[in-house]
Amino acid sequence: MTEDETASRDWSADLALIEAAAGEAGALALSHFGQDPQVWWKNGGQSPVSAADYAANECLETILRKARPGYGWLSEESRDDLSRLEAECTFVVDPIDGTRGFLGGKTNWVVSVAVVSGSRPVAGVLVAPALGDVYTAMEGGPALCNGKPIMTSLADGESGSDPLELCLPASLAGRFDAAFSARLRRSAYIPSLAYRLALVAEGRLDGTLVRPDSHDWDLAAADIILARAGAALLDDEGKALCYNRPSVQHGTLFAGNRQLVGTLLRQFGPSRQS
Template identity: 45%
Template sequence: MPGRSDIDLLIAAAHGSGKIARRYWRREPRIWDKGGGAGPVTEADLAVNDYLIDRLLKARPDYGWLSEESEDGPARLDAEHCFVVDPIDGTRAFIDGQPGYSHSLAVLRGDRVVAGVVYLPEMGLTYAATEDGPAKLNGEVIAASETDLADADILMSKAALKPEHWKGGTPPEFTRSFRPSLAWRLCLVAEGRFDATMSLRPAWEWDIAAGSLIAARAGCTVSNMHGRAMRFNSRAAQVPGLIIAGPKLHGQITERMALAPGVGSSRP
């Protein structure tokens, strides 16, 4: 089936991306500002993107294409399958010489993720999942944690702690942590190193497509910030925020949040 055969292609392409990125990491790559608040891009981002276009679309020429570093177009909306990639997720960390950047690669069928890989080359971490198999880290099955909000360690920005986002003010119980790559945050929750991740800001599909599948197959409830199922390959290429955690903790978070009127899960 497409998801099963595509996963090997994604893993190989992610590892190839890592080899290219490492040629530039900590070697002062050229940097540009995208403008409009979109942040920086480096020559490494563009080199990896060119490699992925060549590697993936040569292998699957009938697939659509959505990448942070490619001009978007309407053709992907009509494609049965679509690649969704972030050549380097965590570009600022990459520029700073931090190892916590990743390559995020996914395949969609319609509006659902059917295969996903997140690879951190400096750490030797390969997260992968298909729609009908377990989530894995370096070939070993991983699973999300089971905990309560009072004991949770949640990956989130400081902005999400503002009291207006929570019923009765910010819950004092949990611990807040942060990692630079959004794709990696989803995977850290999938492997149980952290208990949840959330964002109240719109998230680009290329940042979260692969990680959302990996988290779901690890047992997480995966939703947008309103507690509703995520759907991909939208015209805007964005998801309205995210909440990802084990089912019990996800319910507790959405119950406490002022922006979450209901709970819905996505389990691709």
């Protein structure tokens, strides 16, 4: 599908499909919340995955692949099938983004589902069942939270005295010089990267930086929501992300309105670690 065809296509049916599926998976995950679900460890014992993750993943895959058998499938909790690279469209899914927070009783975890066409998301949904929030967006439409339009913060980072509310990992905070750092007000850590990006889209955070090693499933749904809310998610070269490639990992990322992201990129210095 060409870029023009992607831009002109009506994605509302796909958006309605993934919103309904994410809602069902979210309700299923919520039934496990606070119930001490069984937990396993992956990635050498670094990342937890629970029975709730697997149940939500199975729910999403059953609904979505039955409805769109020709679409590819990429999920954090499924074995990667590289036939997705040949598909015109691919579902990109994280059944519970923020599993650590979920297991720790935090409410700000989400079910993340996107449709990617070519290399970019064209529809995305983030469902936060424990908060009762649903974020949606599609190509050509607005970004919505619970059916109401949202817009990113207009803070551009250029006004020398204005504070900037950022969710900033400690490992990246030291990459700004002292003068710029003094203007940054770091928000509390948010276990779910997708939810953090949704807060940027909604204007509740001015921006965020993402440390290396995030994945397509963490980002794709939030990316289209950010874009339709007037924000951008860019890499350290100022480029938009490409999805559904053989490698689904990403480097250091910057999110906020385009002016702010430009400021952050200019201010971001080399690592001071030896």
